[in-house]
Amino acid sequence: MTTKLELSLQEPASVAVECRDLCLTIKKKAILDRISFQIPSGSLTGLLGPNGAGKSSLLRIVAGLAQGDSGTVQLFGKPAGPERLGELSLLPDRSNLPGWLRVDEWLHYAAGIYPDWSKSRAGELLSELSVSPHTRISSMSRGEEARLQLLTCLSRTAPLIILDEPFTGIDLLSRERIAAAVVGELADSKRTVLVATHDIREMELLFDRLILIGGGRIRSVDDVDALRQSGQSVESRYREVFA
Amino acid sequence: MEPTAELLPQHFQINPSLPIYEQFVEAIRRRIVCGAIPPGMRLPSVRELAAARGVNPTTAARTYQELERSGLIVTYRGQGTFVTRDGDIITDARRAIAVQAVRDFFEAAASLGLTAEQMLNMYREDSHDNEA
Structure with missing residues (x-):
């Protein structure tokens, strides 16, 4: 694959995530079929594909919450697994925050759970994402709760951030705030961000790398700037690949 | 008082099928040349520009690199990036x-x-x- 070659020529030492021939079969159905790709450190990579493409399964394996049947996954050059959970911050597709807590109570609790919690970052994100510390979580709107989830995810200092569908069911203004917070994160700390989404238009200006997955297979890996140099957008590439 | 102006028009439309930094460079160059962005104005940081426009920070950084190469903006270490005061440029x-x-x-x-x-x-x- 040319993309692989290009990468290894550019920066051999700074690969954040590498999958090689990753396979996962459930009930005789191939959920992931020989998945191979690399994500360079410091990039904001979009993992895009139709529903049921295997995005969430792939992210769970990268995060160490599940295992593949064969193949390898490496984070920063060492095998992925549950013992690497401290090195990544995952925003799961569906998650529930404890509704009986107030935001400030939850953040206090989270600071106790995560050894890499940054209290100052959490404070900044409260205002950036317009989350009020005294609101009870159960009384929050969907958009507010999603912003609180992202806040929780970004208040950690782990070098890899994985966001699974951060925009589902969220209003436009929340989306913009979330996108801006992710940008800030990337600019400040050279962290690596991997985002699975099917909201292409919300995110396409943010990605510098694009992985398209469909039917459990990698359909393409692109450098987004190179796509634009050839007159293609993320969206048109997506249409081309999945048409 | 420091001169201030929007770096890009508020409703600047980005074409997602062309390199974004080129669109930014072109628009900012024109705004400097026509005086919409005054000489000596301090530019937002790469992070601020990227967050305000919802683009990848690399895009913002490349925009500044290009403008710096042409001399239209100047970075002073520890102080920030400014529009040139050099009228000839x-x-x-x-x-x-x-x-x-x-x-x-x-x-x-x-x-x-x-x-x-x-x-x-x-x-x-x-x-x-x-x-x-």
């Missing part, structure tokens, strides 16, 4: 944009099988008709 940039516009005009004429003079005459006749 701004004049040169204005000239380059003007020359390019005329070149585009000649190209448009050629693509229609016309000379620039013929195309100008058409324009004059048309405006004359409209006035009458």
Whole structure:
């Protein structure tokens, strides 16, 4: 694959995530079929594909919450697994925050759970994402709760951030705030961000790398700037690949 | 007081099918040349620009790199990035944009099988008709 070659020529030492021939079969159905790709450190990579493409399964394996049947996954050059959970911050597709807590109570609790919690970052994100510390979580709107989830995810200092569908069911203004917070994160700390989404238009200006997955297979890996140099957008590439 | 202005128009439309930093560079260059962004103005940080426009920080960084290469903006270590106060650089940039516009005009004429003079005459006749 040319993309692989290009990468290894550019920066051999700074690969954040590498999958090689990753396979996962459930009930005789191939959920992931020989998945191979690399994500360079410091990039904001979009993992895009139709529903049921295997995005969430792939992210769970990268995060160490599940295992593949064969193949390898490496984070920063060492095998992925549950013992690497401290090195990544995952925003799961569906998650529930404890509704009986107030935001400030939850953040206090989270600071106790995560050894890499940054209290100052959490404070900044409260205002950036317009989350009020005294609101009870159960009384929050969907958009507010999603912003609180992202806040929780970004208040950690782990070098890899994985966001699974951060925009589902969220209003436009929340989306913009979330996108801006992710940008800030990337600019400040050279962290690596991997985002699975099917909201292409919300995110396409943010990605510098694009992985398209469909039917459990990698359909393409692109450098987004190179796509634009050839007159293609993320969206048109997506249409081309999945048409 | 420090001069301030929006780096890009508030509703600047990004074309997602072309390199974004090129669109930013082009728009900012024009705004500096026409004075919409005053000489000496401090530019937002790469992070601020990227967050405000919802683009990848690399895009913002590349935009500044390109503008710095042309001398239109200058970075002072520890202080930030500013629009140049060098009038000659701004004049040169204005000239380059003007020359390019005329070149585009000649190209448009050629693509229609016309000379620039013929195309100008058409324009004059048309405006004359409209006035009458």
